[in-house]
Structures are given as C-alpha cells and as structure tokens.
Amino acid sequence: MTHQLKYLTLDITGRLAFGHAIKAQTAPKNRFLSKGIAVADYHFNVLMQLPFLARPWIVYLTHRLTTRQQWKNMNSLQKVIQRPKVQGKDADTGDEKDVRLGEF
Secondary structure (H helix, E strand, O other), X not given: XXXXXXXXHHHHHHHHHXXXXXXXXXXXXXXXXXXXXXXXXHHHHHHHHOHHHHOHHHHHHHHHHHHHHHHHHHHHHHHHHHHHHHHOOOOOOOHHHHOOHHHO
C-alpha cells in the first residue's frame, strides 16, 4: 500500500470514527500516526504467532523502548476524541470546506 493511500485511510477513519479530519495527506506533522499503527500491528501479529514472546520481561522491555511514541500517539488520540465533546455534536468544524464535489 502506498503512503498516500495509508494517509487517505487514516483521514477517512478519523472522519468516520471521530468526526474529525486528521489531515494526514496534507499535514506532515500528523503522519506519525500511520507509522504508530503499523508498528502496533506488527507487534500484535508477532505476539499472536509467537505467544512465548509475551513473557512479562519482554513486554516490559518493548514497552520501555516505545513509551515516547506511545505517549505521542495517545495525546493525539485524546485531542481528536475531546474536540467534538468541547464543540458539541452540531458544531461546524470547517472541515467540509476541504472536500468539494468536483474533486471526486
């Protein structure tokens, strides 16, 4: 899958799940979420295939190595979730201006 398709998927997921455009296609600062999802997916797949790697000391070690990125991802996700709560359900986010019918 190309990077642009990954960013588009992330934008669509953010829009449908949270009502917020992540803008990974246009804002490079938001692209780290795609990498975080890929790393987490890889980690879970390895643990599913090799369950003996889920020993507490190994999990602790990988957690310590990835803590910084996990906090960055968690903070971004919290902002995305809290924004609609603050604005209300019917608030105009201004994201509709980004999509025009002629662009499809």
